[in-house]
Amino acid sequence: MPEETLLKVSNLDIFYGGIQALWNVSLEVKPEEITALIGANGSGKSTLLDTISGLLQPAQGVIEFEGENITHFDPFQIVALGISQVPEGRRIFPDMSVLDNLILGSYNRKARSRKEQNLRMVYDLFPILEERKNQLAKTLSGGEQQMLVLGRGLMSNPKLMLLDEMSLGLAPIVIDKVYKALREIRERGITILFVEQNVRRSLEEADRAYIMEAGRVVLSGDPADLREEEEVKKAYFGI
C-alpha cells in the first residue's frame, strides 16, 4: 500500500545567521503528484528546498520522508534515500564532460548499479545530451544546461525531485520543453516538488500548490481553486 504522504514538512523554522528566513512552514507532497511552491523572490522557497536536502539545519520542525524522520540527515544520506534536488542557476560542473556530469548524478551506491538504465532514460528524454555527451558542460546553451541538470538529477534514481527555478532565464520555447520533460518524468512515477516565480504557468502544471510570502506559507490547495482566490489575483496577476 503506498504511503499517503511521500514528504511531510511540519512547523519548520529556519535562521540565516541571526535572521529568521522561514516561519512555521508546513507542507505535504503526495506520491506521483506535481506540487508547486510559488512565491516572489526572497519568499523562502529555495531555503525550504535546501532544508529538505539537508544543506540547512532547521531550528524547529520535522521533515519526514516515507514516514522516516530525516530532519538531521546529511545531504548525501538524503540523496541516497531518493530525494534529488536540481538547484537554481543550473550549477553544472563546467569543466567536466556532459557524460561525467551525468555519471556524477549516479554517485550514491544504489544509483550506481542502475547507471546504464538511467543513462538510457535520460538520453531518451533529452536526445541532445547523448549527441553532446563528450563536450564540456560549459559549452552547452542555457536550455541544454537545464536539460543536463534535470538529467543529472534523474541519474540518482530519485523518488522525489526538488526542482528550483527551472525556467529562470530561458526562452519561452525552451521553457515549454522543460515542462514537457517534467510531465514525462512524472509519468515514470517520480514525484515532483518545484519552485517557481511564474505563477500562472505553475498553477497550470501542478496538481497542488503552496504559495509563500516572506518566509510563510500563506495559501495552499488545488491550483484551480487558487487561481480563483482574490488574493492570488491581486498579488500575482495584477487584476
Next chain:
Amino acid sequence: MALEVLSDLSTPLIMGILLGGLYILIALGLSLVFGVMKLINVAHGDLVIFGTYFAFFAFTGEILGYRLTFFGIDPILSLVIGIPLLFAIGFAIQKYLMSRAVQISMEAPLIIAFGISLIAQNICQRLWTPYSRGLTPDYAFEPLTIGGFHFPAQPAYVLDFIAALIVMLALWGFLRWTYLGKAIKATSQDRRAAQLMGINTGRVYAFAFAIAMATAAIAGVFLGLTFPFTPTSGVFFLIIAFGVIIIGGLGSMLGTFIGGMILGLAQTFGGHVFNELGLPGAATAQYLFLYVIVLVVLAVRPQGIFGR
C-alpha cells in the same frame, strides 16, 4: 664552434627538465589540496621531508641516535609502507583537524597547517638530529653512460623525472576514470552542487588530502635521492612548489607540469649563464633565476599560464 655551444647547452637542458620532474612531484600534492579545498598547505614541504626521513630510517635504520641493524630497505621499496603511512596521516589531518578548523574561521586551517609544519620539523629533528643527511643507494649516483656517451645527469635525476611522469599519469587517470576522482573534481568545481549529487564532501576532502600526502611520500623519497636534506629543508622546497603552481596556474595539472619544467630550466640555464660569465657562486645564484621567473609571471600573468 656552433656545435660546441649546442653541446654545452645540452647539459643544462637535460638537467633542467629532469630537475623539473622533482619539482612537479613536490608540487602535485600542494596543487591538489589547493585546487580542492582552497587551502594553502604550508606544511606540505615539511610532510614531504617527513617522507624523506621515513625512507632514510628504512634505509639506514637510524632513529633517536640508535642504529637498528636489521634495516637496509631500499628507499623506493620503502614506499610500500611510506605511501600508506602518509596517506593515513593526510586523511587524519583533514578529517580530525581541518574539517573542524574550517568551521571556526577562514584562517584557522592555515594556522593549523603552520602548526603541523612546526610539529613535523621538530619530530624529524628529535628522531633524526638537525644534521644534513642523504639517501645514498649506489644506483642513484653511478655515472650514466649511454652507448659510450656520458650522460650529464646522475641517475637520481632521471628517476625523479620518471617518477613525476608515473605519478602524474596515475593521478590524471584516477581523477578521470574513478567515481571518487570525479567526485574530487566536482567538489572542487562546485561544492554545493556536489553535495546535491549525494557526494559526501567531507569524505572527498579527506581522501583528497590523503592522496596529496601519498604523492608527498613519493616526492620525499626522490628528493632524498637527489639532494641532501635537514629537518627544515621542507620550507625551501615548499617555496619552489609554490613557484611551480604560481607559474602553471593553481589547480591545473598540465600547468603544474609546465611550471615544473620552466622552473627547472630557469634554474639550470641561470646557473649555466652565471658559470659562462665566470661569476662566482653559481650554485646559489641559480635559485635567483628561479625566483625571478616566478616574479615575472606574477607580474605579467598573475593567474598563471594555464590559470583561469
